[in-house]
């Protein structure tokens with residue numbers, strides 16, 4: 001080899017080394033990321049952070065709870081990136097290339113759930129007042145990584161994140177979904193899967209509709225026939241099922257680890273055929289009814305003037321409250337068409353007393369506002385604005401679940417395979433384009449606890465069908481509950497939503513590919 005060749009090879013080598021060691025980060029624009037719910041503020045600095053096999057997840061301090069949030073993040077990122085992402089407790093800001101979770105009180109304005117996510121070329125930092133805030137920030141971090149990060153299988157990178165700073169907090173403190181496990185029963189693993197989906201969009205409450213005419217789904221040790229008999233079937237005559245108290249506790253804990261509370265609902269005095277068929281004494285005529293597997297509503301009622309009815313309710317509320325750490329107990333109260341109003345009102349008054357005796361706050365469907373509400377009772381508006389207004393007059397808070405906007409069992413249009421349409425067909429734009437604080441004259445932001453999206457399951461039998469009815473509408477509701485009205489706009493939202501489809505696909509979600517959304 002002559003000297004010229006040797007010289008050229010060295011130059012090429014040096015150039016290559018230089019290229020690989022100092023290759024500058026790809027410019028990326030944080031403002032172009034399709035984050036849902038839309039954050040309060042995003043500042044872009046137009047460079048990128050590269051997550052690599054050298055990255056770790058560091059959290060400040062020795063708090064076990066912060067360690068769990070770090071673990072949750074690691075569990076999300078490891079399968080798709082293939083990186084080991086070791087978790088480490090640190091006492092100061094870590095070096096370059098890491099993710100850093102920190103409790104910081106700099107910004108008191110963030111409240112319980114707010115967070116700041118700062119991405120520089122060197123470090124990703126999520127700072128919040130509480131581990132819960134950090135957890136919400138982790139959901140945003142997932143969404144600024146490439147969509148394949150959501151896959152359970154190894155994916156190719158590069159795992160670049162646009163640099164900048166996101167400051168974020170929710171408008172409403174309660175952002176919920178309801179699952180009807182009574183009309184059709186869903187296994188614990190399906191409920192957990194649903195919780196995971198909801199957590200990704202920053203929901204913090206799951207309301208379980210645990211009893212109805214067609215089935216009783218939660219073990220009550222002092223009234224065992226409720227599940228033994230009352231849980232033995234479902235709509236259409238299938239085998240039904242129920243959660244043991246241990247399984248329910250497992251759901252509660254799974255939700256808790258994702259900063260979601262469970263709201264148990266025992267619907268009464270109507271929607272109680274499963275109980276009435278399990279215990280003869282709960283009927284006014286002392287005769288047990290037959291099990292029911294149809295879909296009619298409004299034909300059943302507990303006997304409101306029997307003492308045993310209140311002993312029964314006391315036992316149920318006591319046992320269920322003991323295994324429910326969240327502050328709420330939902331007493332139903334809807335569609336009690338065969339309970340005369342003069343019986344319904346004292347019934348609801350008494351039941352509120354039982355619930356508060358066990359230190360829970362009452363939630364009930366809007367009809368309960370006909371009774372005298374205890375302070376701290378919440379009225380869930382679903383059908384009758386006048387009822388909700390009666391609640392507001394009594395200083396109750398309102399949980400917004402207008403059937404025409406939030407009912408996830410309503411069909412998208414007349415061709416939708418599952419669901420009902422008694423309230424409306426709800427296309428994706430209809431699900432998005434409304435504001436809780438201006439829907440009903442007389443119900444303003446100060447009266448509203450939050451929003452909740454119910455999925456009734458008369459026609460829904462498995463997780464795939466749940467997914468189809470829920471996605472993408474529940475994502476619209478996630479943004480309504482989190483993002484200020486001034487920051488929401490359908491034309492802009494639908495583009496962000498369209499960009500979520502890669503994430504839905506990576507998560508394996510069977511979503512409805514609405515023609516109103518520019519899927520990308």
Ligand code: TNX
Nearest residue numbers: 297334335365382409420456
């Ligand atoms: C009305 S919404 C009901 C439910 C049904 C639902 C079907 C409410 C409080 N009651 O019992 O499942 O419609 O969409």
